[in-house]
Amino acid sequence: MTGAGDSSQDVELEIDSQRRVRSDRLLATLAPFSRVVAVSHVNPDPDSLASMLGIRELIQQCQPGKPVILTVEGMIARAENRAMVELIPVPLVPIESVHFDRETAVVMVDSQPHTGRRSSEAAMPQVVIDHHETGGDLSGVLFQDIRTHLGASSTMVTGYLLEQRVLVSPQLATALLYGIESETTGYPREASSLDDGALVWLFPRADKELLARIRNPKLPQSHFATFQRALANAFLYRDLIVAWCGDVSQPDIIAEVADFFVRFDQVNWVLAVGLFDGGLKLSLRASALGGQAGEVLRDVVEGMGSAGGHDKRAGGVVPLADASPKLVEQSLTELRRRLLAHLDIDEHQGRRLLNECSRIPAP
Ligand SMILES: [Mn+2]
Numbered sequence: 001m002t003g004a005g006d007s008s009q010d011v012e013l014e015i016d017s018q019r020r021v022r023s024d025r026l027l028a029t030l031a032p033f034s035r036v037v038a039v040s041h042v043n044p045d046p047d048s049l050a051s052m053l054g055i056r057e058l059i060q061q062c063q064p065g066k067p068v069i070l071t072v073e074g075m076i077a078r079a080e081n082r083a084m085v086e087l088i089p090v091p092l093v094p095i096e097s098v099h100f101d102r103e104t105a106v107v108m109v110d111s112q113p114h115t116g117r118r119s120s121e122a123a124m125p126q127v128v129i130d131h132h133e134t135g136g137d138l139s140g141v142l143f144q145d146i147r148t149h150l151g152a153s154s155t156m157v158t159g160y161l162l163e164q165r166v167l168v169s170p171q172l173a174t175a176l177l178y179g180i181e182s183e184t185t186g187y188p189r190e191a192s193s194l195d196d197g198a199l200v201w202l203f204p205r206a207d208k209e210l211l212a213r214i215r216n217p218k219l220p221q222s223h224f225a226t227f228q229r230a231l232a233n234a235f236l237y238r239d240l241i242v243a244w245c246g247d248v249s250q251p252d253i254i255a256e257v258a259d260f261f262v263r264f265d266q267v268n269w270v271l272a273v274g275l276f277d278g279g280l281k282l283s284l285r286a287s288a289l290g291g292q293a294g295e296v297l298r299d300v301v302e303g304m305g306s307a308g309g310h311d312k313r314a315g316g317v318v319p320l321a322d323a324s325p326k327l328v329e330q331s332l333t334e335l336r337r338r339l340l341a342h343l344d345i346d347e348h349q350g351r352r353l354l355n356e357c358s359r360i361p362a363p
Contacts, residue, residue, distance in 0.1 A: 022145055023058065027059075027062050027164075029142045029143040030127070034103040036056075036066060036067070037069045037104055038052040038055050038069065038107045039095060039125065040071075041117040042118055044072060046081055046179045046182040048109055049090050050084075050157070050172075050178065053090055054175075055160075056070060058157070061166045070092050070093065071092065071093050073094075087210055087214060088171050088172075088175050098123075106124065107127040107129070108130070110131070111130055112146070113125060115134045116306025117134075117306075125141060128144045128145070128146065131146070131153050131156065133294050134308030134309060151183050152183040152191075154180045154198070170205060170210070173205035173207075174207045174210045178214055178215070180199055186312060186313070188312075190312055222253075229246045230260075232354070237340060237346075237347070238346075240268070240270070240271070240343060241267050241353060242339070244332065245274035248281070250276075251276045251277070254273065254283045255283040255313075258272040259285065264353075270283075270285040271336075275323060279319040280317070280332070282297065282305075282335070283313075284300075285313055290311065293312055294309035296314070296339075297315075300316075300338045300342060318331055
């Protein structure tokens with residue numbers, strides 16, 4: 001009798017553990033640690049910033065008194081992202097100044113270990129929360145929530161906050177809303193009904209004035225100079241644009257250039273490349289779903305650098321031994337050759353996208 005009773009209790013316990021929602025398991029994983037450090041990918045985007053901020057709120061309300069440190073690796077470059085960090089605000093500590101010990105749990109959001117999206121893998125996370133298709137090394141990870149069908153990591157974090165009935169401030173709602181929005185605005189959309197549900201839940205709670213300021217920041221002159229150079233150095237190969245942005249003052253602008261060109265009605269693919277911090281930074285866009293941009297770019301940079309991303313959008317880096325024009329030219333040629341071969345496009349089909357335009361003395 002006792003034995004039977006025990007086993008039915010075991011079954012009940014098992015059902016109970018299955019009933020626990022994701023955020024319960026996440027919080028249970030963090031419970032033994034006295035401190036939490038949130039990390040993300042290099043040059044964090046709004047989705048990773050908002051996810052870290054949401055995780056901090058979750059822990060502060062559910063495990064009060066536990067310090068949560070948000071870190072930054074690389075730079076916050078894009079004007080919108082800078083506005084977000086300053087206006088919300090998002091308190092960030094440079095990752096290199098953070099000390100990791102056995103008491104510290106590392107929570108990685110919007111990225112996975114060993115995907116080439118971080119400059120150091122020194123701090124192995126106990127928790128990984130991500131929506132990227134680029135799989136990483138998850139050995140030793142105690143809690144993982146990886147849902148590649150979702151448009152944003154912020155959607156997952158919004159779900160945790162909802163599950164735990166955490167009070168979400170207008171600032172946090174704005175951050176999460178912008179995190180999801182910035183990931184899902186392209187067409188066709190890479191978003192799920194869960195992303196839309198989160199947006200609907202967050203909108204009435206967000207500070208719309210703050211949101212408008214984040215969406216529309218002032219832009220520096222270098223922004224326009226890079227677009228001028230990219231327009232002058234954009235080449236069309238069948239339905240692909242390859243645009244050279246030259247030396248850029250901030251890395252995120254490569255992605256902005258790629259987003260700009262992919263709206264051209266004659267193309268299905270865009271590769272934008274620029275020189276930043278001694279390496280080539282790449283951004284690939286596919287205008288149709290099923291493009292597998294992440295996989296394509298990974299193949300293209302194989303042996304030269306690293307890349308990853310989503311179905312329609314991918315980013316990569318090719319480190320260079322030196323930034324001499326000769327090596328830049330050679331690397332660009334090789335990358336273009338590989339991409340053209342991958343897309344089955346004849347190299348000889350290439351032509352400049354735009355003719356030189358005339359200049360007038362003054363308007
Ligand atoms: Mn993301």
